[in-house]
Amino acid sequence: MKSIWNLERGVALFFFSLITLAGAVLAGCAATTEIHGAWVNPEASKRPPVNNVLVIGINRDTTARQIYEDAIVAQFAAHGIKARPSYKLLLELGQVPPLDIKSEVRNAGVDAVLVSRTVRVSTEIRVTPGHSDGPAVFYRMWSGAFPTAPNVYTVQNVEVETRLFDVKDLALLWSGSSTTNPTSSMQQTISEFATVLVKALAEAKVIA
Numbered sequence: 150m151k152s153i154w155n156l157e158r159g160v161a162l163f164f165f166s167l168i169t170l171a172g173a174v175l176a177g178c179a180a181t182t183e184i185h186g187a188w189v190n191p192e193a194s195k196r197p198p199v200n201n202v203l204v205i206g207i208n209r210d211t212t213a214r215q216i217y218e219d220a221i222v223a224q225f226a227a228h229g230i231k232a233r234p235s236y237k238l239l240l241e242l243g244q245v246p247p248l249d250i251k252s253e254v255r256n257a258g259v260d261a262v263l264v265s266r267t268v269r270v271s272t273e274i275r276v277t278p279g280h281s282d283g284p285a286v287f288y289r290m291w292s293g294a295f296p297t298a299p300n301v302y303t304v305q306n307v308e309v310e311t312r313l314f315d316v317k318d319l320a321l322l323w324s325g326s327s328t329t330n331p332t333s334s335m336q337q338t339i340s341e342f343a344t345v346l347v348k349a350l351a352e353a354k355v356i357a
Contacts (some may be wrong), residue, residue, distance in 0.1 A: 169262035182345040189353045196315065198357035199261040199322070204253055205235040207266040207280060213335060220339045221263065224347035230356050233259070255316055262314050265346075268326075269308040307331055313355060323355045 203224055206217035218234035223233035238253055254262050306328050313323040327346065331338040351357045 151303070163295060174248055180330040182327055182342045183324050184327045184345060184349045187349060187353065190320065190322050190324065191354060192320070193322045193353075195264050195356050196322070197260075198356040199313070199315075200230055201258070201260045202232040202313075202315075202356075203235055203238070203259045203262045204228060204232055205239070205262060205264045207264065211236070211286065213339075216336060217265070217339050217343075220336075220343040221265075221347065224343040228347060228351055228356065231259075232263075233257070236275070257316075257323065259316055261316055261322065264314070265311040267307060269306075271306045271308075273306065289337050304332055309342070323350060323353055325349060 181265075199304065204218045204221045206214045207231075208214035208217065215234065216235050220237055222232040222234050237256060239250060307330075309327050309329065310319060311325055311327065314320065315322050327344075328344070329342050346357075
């Protein structure tokens with residue numbers, strides 16, 4: 150099937166974008182993550198549900214990578230799924246040839262491999278005009294004046310691609326894009342992302 154990606158091609162593409170999920174300038178008081186563009190392999194229902202996963206987070210920042218992979222592993226465990234982080238197996242992703250990664254993955258004793266990479270970080274500038282009580286607000290609209298200065302702030306959007314591959318034949322089982330509005334806490338942002346992601350995999354019935 151044309152929609153099935155092999156692991157070598159997928160990993161090669163991931164190296165072109167190594168923006169850290171947690172390294173961007175963060176704003177807001179609560180992280181929000183939305184999954185969109187999700188796709189499930191029509192043949193996935195004919196395969197045994199995944200119950201042992203290797204988690205790979207493509208990230209140049211080793212600390213962020215470890216936090217991400219550990220958060221995903223913890224969420225899998227909460228769903229009764231065995232998982233292990235790749236940073237204990239593949240120390241330097243950028244220095245490992247794709248074929249060696251495939252070999253390591255197949256020797257890891259897992260059913261599937263989950264790979265994520267950040268594809269885009271965008272900043273949205275929002276302006277909230279100043280205001281006060283009373284009819285003066287109405288009249289000032291016409292003059293263009295504001296009783297108080299407008300509030301200007303930025304909202305950041307981090308787009309992440311995630312793919313779940315069957316290790317046996319490297320078939321793509323699930324793919325999805327997500328948008329996250331980070332907080333100033335790396336741990337909180339990644340934990341919230343992990344919760345939403347694993348829930349989406351469970352609802353798609355590609356994990357046990």
